[in-house]
Amino acid sequence: MLRELHTNHLSFWLHLARCTSGTYWKLPRGVMVDTGIDGAAYNQVHCRADDEESIAEAAGYFGKRGLPWRVVSSGPASVTTVRGVEREPLYPIMxxxxxxxxxxxxxxxxxxxxxxxxxxxxxxxxxxxxxxxxxxxxxxxxxxxxxxxxxxxxxxxxxxxxxxxxxxxxxxxxxxxxxxxxxxxxxxxxxxxxxxxxxxxxxxxxxxxxxxxxxxxxxxxxxxxxxxxxxxxxxxxxxxxxxxxxxxxxxx
CATH class of the missing domain: 3.40.630.30 (Gcn5-related N-acetyltransferase (GNAT))
Incomplete structure (x- = not known):
């Protein structure tokens, strides 16, 4: 069931990117979403928290665009720090x-x-x-x-x-x-x-x-x-x- 719930969550962000004339694309192990909105929650990389390659690509891309961004991951829960940034409070899926x-x-x-x-x-x-x-x-x-x-x-x-x-x-x-x-x-x-x-x-x-x-x-x-x-x-x-x-x- 979690797979279906993740699909719905990602569908929301992909549609928001379409609405804002933004863009999104698949990575080898994740998905990047760029809405162009100047808020960290609106520009995202969806991947495992330990996927350093995808996170580095997001950092480079959004850094060049001057946009704040967010890592969205379902695990592993043992990861608490990414690129020197502490994890936000847990975001419950219900x-x-x-x-x-x-x-x-x-x-x-x-x-x-x-x-x-x-x-x-x-x-x-x-x-x-x-x-x-x-x-x-x-x-x-x-x-x-x-x-x-x-x-x-x-x-x-x-x-x-x-x-x-x-x-x-x-x-x-x-x-x-x-x-x-x-x-x-x-x-x-x-x-x-x-x-x-x-x-x-x-x-x-x-x-x-x-x-x-x-x-x-x-x-x-x-x-x-x-x-x-x-x-x-x-x-x-x-x-x-x-x-x-x-x-x-x-x-x-």
């Missing part, structure tokens, strides 16, 4: 059954959840996500193009309360693995603790199940684990992360 009938009934009071259909909708998604995550909106504006709404396997969700987008989420469907992935869940600070994050997450799962997914997957921050546990998710593994926030050609 899953649960995708059940349409159950999730369709989950609604937070006053919240209307819809799918982004236009570039203007995507801009609203970006504005809410930036506020939710404490980003500058310009960091995410690279996704505000027609490519973002062109692929039905990649959906952005808007949760509106009194007409304003206050919660967001993204969903990625991988039909061959029958998985629905939940990503980018965010709620504006002043709208938290009202069940809005749970509601947009449930909508993603319900739509995925209606499309044939049998398993829902997400990657939770440590703070988010109790919320998702309450929704029936259970930890099945961890991603190991190393962030290189200041691209330095001397690391190449």
């Amino acid at each position: 899953s649960r059954d995708a059940v349409a009938s159950e999730d369709a009934a989950v609604r937070a009071d006053g919240l209307v959840v819809e799918v982004a259909r236009t570039v203007d909708d995507v801009q609203e998604f970006v504005d809410c996500a930036a506020d939710s995550f404490g980003y500058e909106p310009k960091l995410l504006e690279a996704i505000c193009g027609p490519e973002t709404v062109a692929d039905e396997r990649f959906q952005l969700y808007l949760g509106r309360s009194e007409g304003r987008v206050v919660a967001v989420a993204a969903g990625v469907s991988v039909p061959k693995d029958r998985t629905i992935g939940v990503y980018f869940v965010g709620v504006r600070p002043e709208s938290r603790n009202r069940g809005f994050g749970r509601s947009v997450t449930a909508r993603v799962i319900g739509d995925g199940a209606a499309g044939g997914a049998v398993t829902a997957v997400l990657q939770a921050t440590p703070a988010g684990v109790p919320v998702y546990t309450g929704m029936g998710f259970a930890p099945v593994g961890d991603y190991l992360l190393w962030d290189f926030p200041h691209a330095d050609p001397s690391h190449a």
Whole structure:
């Protein structure tokens, strides 16, 4: 099952690269993803933590481009330091059954959840996500193009309360693995603790199940684990992360 969950996670990042007119390519033992977004989480090498060749290639590539970047690995867990950088807190992988009938009934009071259909909708998604995550909106504006709404396997969700987008989420469907992935869940600070994050997450799962997914997957921050546990998710593994926030050609 972990293979299918990893596939979904990587599919999200590959699609984000397509949306931002970025690029990605296979390495002998990994995958590189360049979205061009100026944030370490958005430019990645997916490989084993002890794959020095792939990590060196990423360091050289992103260093020359002046982009921060991240190593994403499922192991080995014994590796704690990569190129002098200490590992980030564990990034739990969680899953649960995708059940349409159950999730369709989950609604937070006053919240209307819809799918982004236009570039203007995507801009609203970006504005809410930036506020939710404490980003500058310009960091995410690279996704505000027609490519973002062109692929039905990649959906952005808007949760509106009194007409304003206050919660967001993204969903990625991988039909061959029958998985629905939940990503980018965010709620504006002043709208938290009202069940809005749970509601947009449930909508993603319900739509995925209606499309044939049998398993829902997400990657939770440590703070988010109790919320998702309450929704029936259970930890099945961890991603190991190393962030290189200041691209330095001397690391190449």
